[in-house]
Amino acid sequence: GENVEQHPSTLSVQEGDSAVIKCTYSDSASNYFPWYKQELGKGPQLIIDIRSNVGEKKDQRIAVTLNKTAKHFSLHITETQPEDSAVYFCAASRGSQGNLIFGKGTKLSVKP
């Protein structure tokens, strides 16, 4: 079955710097890769996703890149702000043909 590895487990950056979180997956048939943000005391919330027919997607300060050959995808946050502090989860699935498999999460701390 699918296995998703996520690194780093914790990340601390200065406000205004960039943050990068990386994930690898094992199932070459996976074609859907969402990223969820979980703030303290709340449930995870989708922030961006990418499908396997594109290599990069951007939404304001957030971008995701996908390398299907290497089976890895990354989340990039630019100009980080304190409100970006949260736990971020990557996930992978075969779309409607399979369940979402989540990584273990990355706790991002943005210091003012």
Add this chain to the structure above:
Amino acid sequence: ETGVTQTPRHLVMGMTNKKSLKCEQHLGHNAMYWYKQSAKKPLELMFVYNFKEQTENNSVPSRFSPECPNSSHLFLHLHTLQPEDSALYLCASSQVVQGELFFGEGSRLTVL
């Protein structure tokens, strides 16, 4: 406010107790899910319901018993739990199975 409401937010129970977790979604979605979130582990899918029918039981022990009376409500009945079952239990819904997940804020369960 994600449109998915979970109650109670916190629950402490003994190993011989019987209790239930409740989830209600106000989004008109057709699929509902239970996830278990433990520290330093990936989100674990427990159950999936699509149009009130259970489509996935991810090898969950029988001491967890789900119930889905309609597409808007999902319950997780708990009995004779173990201390290792202590975790945050997240409910989610999606328009279609394995579509974008909308999570509730979770029920924090402590088993003494």
